[in-house]
Amino acid sequence: MGSELIYRGHETQTASDSYSPKPVKPWASVTRPIHYLLREQRLLFVLVGIAIATLIFTIFPTSRPPGVPRHHLTTTIPDSITYFPIETQNKFSYPHRVGFGSANPTGKIPLGLKRKGLRIVVTGGAGFVGSHLVDRLIARGDSVIVVDNFFTGRKENVMHHFGNPNFELIRHDVVEPLLLEVDQIYHLACPASPVHYKFNPVKTIKTNVVGTLNMLGLAKRVGARFLLTSTSEVYGDPLQHPQKETYWGNVNPIGVRSCYDEGKRTAETLTMDYHRGAGVEVRIARIFNTYGPRMCIDDGRVVSNFVAQALRKEPLTVYGDGKQTRSFQYVSDLVEGLMRLMEGEHVGPFNLGNPGEFTMLELAEVVQETIDPNAKIEFRPNTEDDPHKRKPDISRAKGLLGWEPKVSLRKGLPLMVSDFRQRIFGDHKEGSNANNASS
Ligand SMILES: NC(=O)c1ccc[n+]([C@@H]2O[C@H](COP(=O)([O-])OP(=O)(O)OC[C@H]3O[C@@H](n4cnc5c(N)ncnc54)[C@H](O)[C@@H]3O)[C@@H](O)[C@H]2O)c1
Numbered sequence: 001m002g003s004e005l006i007y008r009g010h011e012t013q014t015a016s017d018s019y020s021p022k023p024v025k026p027w028a029s030v031t032r033p034i035h036y037l038l039r040e041q042r043l044l045f046v047l048v049g050i051a052i053a054t055l056i057f058t059i060f061p062t063s064r065p066p067g068v069p070r071h072h073l074t075t076t077i078p079d080s081i082t083y084f085p086i087e088t089q090n091k092f093s094y095p096h097r098v099g100f101g102s103a104n105p106t107g108k109i110p111l112g113l114k115r116k117g118l119r120i121v122v123t124g125g126a127g128f129v130g131s132h133l134v135d136r137l138i139a140r141g142d143s144v145i146v147v148d149n150f151f152t153g154r155k156e157n158v159m160h161h162f163g164n165p166n167f168e169l170i171r172h173d174v175v176e177p178l179l180l181e182v183d184q185i186y187h188l189a190c191p192a193s194p195v196h197y198k199f200n201p202v203k204t205i206k207t208n209v210v211g212t213l214n215m216l217g218l219a220k221r222v223g224a225r226f227l228l229t230s231t232s233e234v235y236g237d238p239l240q241h242p243q244k245e246t247y248w249g250n251v252n253p254i255g256v257r258s259c260y261d262e263g264k265r266t267a268e269t270l271t272m273d274y275h276r277g278a279g280v281e282v283r284i285a286r287i288f289n290t291y292g293p294r295m296c297i298d299d300g301r302v303v304s305n306f307v308a309q310a311l312r313k314e315p316l317t318v319y320g321d322g323k324q325t326r327s328f329q330y331v332s333d334l335v336e337g338l339m340r341l342m343e344g345e346h347v348g349p350f351n352l353g354n355p356g357e358f359t360m361l362e363l364a365e366v367v368q369e370t371i372d373p374n375a376k377i378e379f380r381p382n383t384e385d386d387p388h389k390r391k392p393d394i395s396r397a398k399g400l401l402g403w404e405p406k407v408s409l410r411k412g413l414p415l416m417v418s419d420f421r422q423r424i425f426g427d428h429k430e431g432s433n434a435n436n437a438s439s
Contacts, residue, residue: 117142117166119181121224123174123215124188126153128295129229129287132331133186133338134158138166145180149173152191157294174211181222184342187215188229190264194257194383195300201259208263209270216274219281227283227342228271232353232390233261234286242391245286245349268349275347283341288353288392292331292412293419303328306364307413307420310371320382322361325389329354330412333405340401353392354405363409370413 120137124130125146130153137144138161145168146158161167172178174189190207191197197204212228219226235243236251251261274280291303298308306316329352337352358366361377368375397403 118183119143119145120184120186121145121147121180121182121215121218122186122188123147123211124153124190124229125186126150126155126157126169127188128153128157128192128292129290129331129334130186130188131157131294132292133188133335134161134167136335136339138164142166144168145170145182147172147174147178148189152193152196152296152299154294174214175206177214178218179221180218182218182224185215185219185224185226186229186338186342187212187227190229190260192231193296193299193301193304194260195298196296197260198256201256204259205263205266208260208267212267212270216270216280216282220274220278225281225283225342226271226274227285227338228267229338230264230268230284230286230349231260232286232288232351232392233257234265234268235390236261237388238390241389242355242393243351244393245351245396282347283344284347284349285338285341285352286349286392287334288329288351288390289326290329290331290334290353292416294331295416297420297423302326302360302363303413303416304420306367307371307417308424310367310375311417311421311424313372313375315376315378316364316367317378317380318360318364319380320360322364322377322379323359324382325357325359325391326363327354327357327391328363328409328412329405330407330409330415333407337397337401337403337405340403341397344401346400350397350401351392351394352397352403353394354409355392355394356409357391358409366409366413370410370417 117140120142122130122134122137122144125134125144126148130146130148134144134146143166144161147170149171155169158167158169162169170178174187189211191199191204216226218224232243234251235247235249238247239250240247249265251265252258253262255261268284271282271284275282289301289303291301295301295304297304309316333354334352337350341348341350341352364375364377394404
């Protein structure tokens, strides 16, 4: 007993002698599962399972609700409110489109619920540009959620989508947080015309800064791609002409336009900081003057001013000497550019504008030609901080997005005139011809 307690070396010895390791079979990890599958026709079961799954996914490829015909989920835009000239309803395919589960790295959607179209938020989607963007996204087959507080937007701009299960409208102010499960965020919410953004400048800068922060926070949280609609106003009164994206601008930080200009500059900064710091996928568009149907009448922007004045037989008001220049882009060209930017691989910023440059007096002449050759021109003192020249250099967008505007001012203006005439005078015949123009 005593010796057993003291000496155990013999046990150790015996154990080590009796141990004989199994011979190593290097292919065991490969061959064992194959043998397993071949036994009792298990391979057959696996193949039959794959065949059944393939059949089900071929027959029911989308998550279309039962009873809803396929055509109800796509375009429901009546002809009379389609303002896209035939050439610009182009068939550009978006090679990088990704649906739930792939754009959204959090992969919260179970495999069986994968959908073909994207779920997209458009903030400011009831406004001028936003509503045209919504039309295109819905026509493409995506699900669109419009978030708008209707400060300058109108329900009428999107009500042709009411009843479409792919469309939702939320009355919401973007300065308040919002949680939605989406793949992409087009962030447009912000008054764009001087009359509106100067109305409450503190609210304007809050919309640009807090609103953008909220949407970037949402993008980060749900893994969505975020597109900011910035503006050519970030160049201020430019000392470089035409303006390239590399130009840092000449902006007055304390002027009456600063709430908008500096607000958008800060929004760009926040966008890049979320991209660099939090890995959010972002895109930045710098939009130059855009016109088209559904613009606010009397919003102080030069094209809508001239058109409304000419239609009402009032004189066209030209501020300053009328020699300041602007470029005018038709809205369908802009929407095409925004979608290409969102679907492409490049962050930007990208100038999106029409490089055709017009003085205010030349624009007034085109309006006279289109509406009323006898319309008079009236000169008024210029407003503070009105930039002298504005013309985009779009070589970056041409090269990297394959985008350039297609609709000339002389082709686009009549489409806008039809819409304005309809809204001012209730003239329905003119409006229904709005989609017949070509570039
Ligand atoms: N149209 C242009 O020429 C132009 C030029 C440069 C940049 N942009 C930018 O494009 C975007 C759209 O411009 P637009 O011309 O369609 O202007 P818009 O005024 O017609 O549309 C803006 C929309 O945003 C909504 N909105 C404003 N503040 C909001 C808030 N706090 N919360 C929720 N919704 C809010 C408005 O109700 C409206 O529907 C803007 O961000 C603007 O700065 C436009």
